Amino acid sequence: MSERRKPRLAVWKFASCDGCQLSLLDCEDELLEVAGAVEIAHFLEASSATAEGPYDVSLVEGSITTPHDARRILEVRAVSKVLVTIGACATAGGVQALRNGRDVDEFLRLVYARPDWIDALATSTPIAAHVKVDHELRGCPVNKHQLLGVLSALLAGRSPAVPRESVCMECKRRGTVCVMVARGTPCLGPVTHAGCGALCPGYTRGCYGCFGPMETPNTSSMAQALRAHGQAPDAIARAFRSFNAGAAPFAQEADAHDPS
Amino acid sequence: MTAPPTLRLARADLDALLDAVRADGWTVLGPTVREEAIVYDRVDRAADLPAGWTDVQAPGRYRLERRADEALFGYAVGPHSWKRALHPADVRLWRASRTADGFAVDDAPPAAERTAFLGVRACELAAIAIQDRVLLDGPYPDPIYRARREATLLIAVQCGTAGGTCFCASMNTGPGVTGGADLTLTELLEPAHAFVVEVGSPRGAAIVARLASPPPPATEPERAAAGAVVARTAASMGRTLDDPARVPAALQETYDHPRWDDVAQRCLTCANCTMVCPTCFCTQVSDTTDLTGDHAERWRRWDSCFTLEFTHVHGGSVRQTARSRYRQWLTHKLSTWHDQFGTSGCVGCGRCITWCPVGIDITEEVRALLAPAAPAPGGAQ
Incomplete structure (x- = not known):
């Protein structure tokens, strides 16, 4: 069998705590297998060395809370063949969605010494509210077995099985x-x-x-x-x-x- | 030499019986207290049994309480059923590995360990008989179930305590054991703590023959006392399914009944009822591959008619609403199961009532569905 080009993986962070990305690094036993199966082209949590897109699979952590991120997610989508959102922030807006429907300007005045330096949206929204998402992985944080399951499925060219039952x-x-x-x-x-x-x-x-x-x-x-x-x-x-x-x-x- | 059909085993000799079971090559699963409930797990000594514990059950509620005595089987049924052992929740069907010129499949069924079930209730024997019919009869018997079922010894215990959600008496499946067990025990608490033991099979007789001091035949008063235990339990059922003979046909006339909307308001579609049901047998099959793509596995796991995926076909799921899913489950259990398998799919164990987080009571739903039509609007009430 001829050696195929390794699929290129990118991991992106939006408004989040990094816990879901850490779930990938937490795959200690399987991490070498992951590194063997894909080219980790962009994963700042793991390495400052990055490679240009396009990417075969993008894992997206975090929610959209700033105008800058609202533009950035469009760029991520544009360079990603398959986009998988990982975790409650990316799939539902996260705990920071508690601000939705509240007076965000008042929060800024209470929290920041210079609220005028802050450029935040009034809402925290999931990635799917901004771009097309191919697969979603729920959880705070995601389950590493599910994460590996989705990567394995995508590498094998089959649809990931992520039950939506109770x-x-x-x-x-x-x-x-x-x-x-x-x-x-x-x-x-x-x-x-x-x-x-x-x-x-x-x-x-x-x-x-x-x-x-x-x-x-x-x-x-x-x-x-x-x-x-x-x-x-x-x-x-x-x-x-x-x-x-x-x-x-x-x-x-x-x-x-x-x-x- | 054949063992006498009915014997008396002193409470103090129960360990000798368990030793004899193990000496015959069986691992014993039985009732034991864990996580605030009586579950089925490995039992090595009589001391592992739930001495002095009972379960108080109501819709959506289960609590362990102390009894005034040291009864070992003084409870009804817990959250587990023997389905866990015979029809496991997760089982690998096969695995395959890539080879130099293709792939090799390993589909050898795992060897079934010889397992004795201790404390099988009459309703559970009925449930096992139903699963036998579903999974073994017909042109495609399930090899995993068959291997486990053939490697199973059934030690039944007639119920001395009816649970608050039990209704086996109206399903004609208990509380007395009428066959199907290798040994059947009835626990007597007075005048002395002892068991009346009925031998139901050659395998059961082989166990008894291993006892160093053979138990004496049960006396007539002891046998009468065992009968009285069952009669007392039958008279204290916590629930009743009304008019069971009429239910299968009558439910067929209820498909548009407003009660289905009512229960759908309460039903969580969480599937707990199907998971705890000792006869629900549905499974799903899914494939996994590893990161290298060199290994694949196919797994079977418990599924439920309460999920959307269960009826997913091209274009979507057939049963979109809680109404249609609850209706499917109840009518299959009590009505169309008869058409499909020749019996009811319900044995009256009450687990679906107790372990429903919102306490939906199948006997109450049937009562409401089959009640005479409500008075026309404008009437009294």
């Missing part, structure tokens, strides 16, 4: 006892997108919803169940306003319980 299905497959039913612990698992492997329930914690809404989230029934488990309306609003506050089903449910 976290409950992962819980039940691994045999974890339901923390909500058996302990009365509030848990967002039934409305949350699978992918983490039911990490928190595995440690007897309720799901925090890091992976955002599952395919058909019945958030109002979920909220009623949280109510029945002793959660006050403001606690329910906060539960839906975390890493995926900007995802429409969670945002709407949070608003429905916000006493303000």
Whole structure:
């Protein structure tokens, strides 16, 4: 078999904490395999050496929060054959989407000594609100196995399998006892997108919803169940306003319980 | 020599029975307390069993509580079913590796370990019989299920405690064991803590024959007491499926019933009911490759009719709404399962009621669906 040209991989950062990019560097056992399978052409978190595009696969972390980034994502899209968004910031606007609908100018005055130096948008929006996205990986941060799964699928030329079912299905497959039913612990698992492997329930914690809404989230029934488990309306609003506050089903449910 | 059909085993001799099971080459899975629940896991000694624990169950609620006695099987059923062992949640179907001139496939089914299930309830025996019919009968038996099923010893325990969501009595699947087990135990708590043991198969007899001190036959009062345990449990079911004989045909007339919209308001489409159901058997198959492209694997995993992917065909998913998905699940379980497999798909174990995070109760839904039509608008009420 003749040696084919290695696919060129780029990793891009927008408004984010770098945690999702770190998930790639966290693939310690597989990192050499990744480096062997692709040419890592642009990945500032890993190396300051960069190569010009175009790129076969771009992994995009972070949300769009500035006019500069709104222009930059168009350039990234233009030099990328396949664009994969990674993490809650890129797929839903991240925790910084809490500012959406609020007075951002007031935030700037409160936080910065020279707010006039800041050029920020009024909203934090997902990448898909700006350019066409080919595949999305949810999570805060993304799951490294899912990340490797998507890269492997793209390298093999097949469509990545990223189930949009509930976290409950992962819980039940691994045999974890339901923390909500058996302990009365509030848990967002039934409305949350699978992918983490039911990490928190595995440690007897309720799901925090890091992976955002599952395919058909019945958030109002979920909220009623949280109510029945002793959660006050403001606690329910906060539960839906975390890493995926900007995802429409969670945002709407949070608003429905916000006493303000 | 054949073992007497009904024996008496003292509580203190249960470890000897477990030793005999293991000596016959079986690994024992049984009830044990873990994560605030009674789950099925490896059991080596009677001390691993949930002595003095019971489960208090209601729609969407499960709690362990202490009993006033030291009963080992004084609970109903937990979140796990034996499906976990017989029809595993994740299983590799084959793997393949690239070779110099093509690829080599390894599709040898993994060897099934000889496993004894201890504490199998009557409803669970019924569920295993249903899965046997689905996965073994017909032209394409499932080799993975078959290997595991053939390597399984069933030690049943008749229920002495009905759960708050149990309704096996109305499904005619329990709480008494009517066959299908290698050994059947009934736990007696007085006058002395002991078990009445019925031998149901040559394999069960082989276990009993290994006991160093053969157990005596159960006395007539002990056998009567065992019968009374079952009768008492049958009379204290937490739930009832009304008029079960009428249900399969009657549900066929409900496809446009407004109750489906009502339950869809509550249903989370989270799939918990199907995951905990001891008869739900649906799986999905997906392929993986590694980064080098030199290795590929095909995996099978539990799937659910509550996902969109389940009915995804060209153009999208057939069952888009929670209404259509819940209706599919309930009518398959209680009605069309009869057409497909000749029995109900429900054994009345109550797991789907208990482990539904919002406590949707299949018996209550059926009651509402089959109730006489509501009074016309303008009437009283």
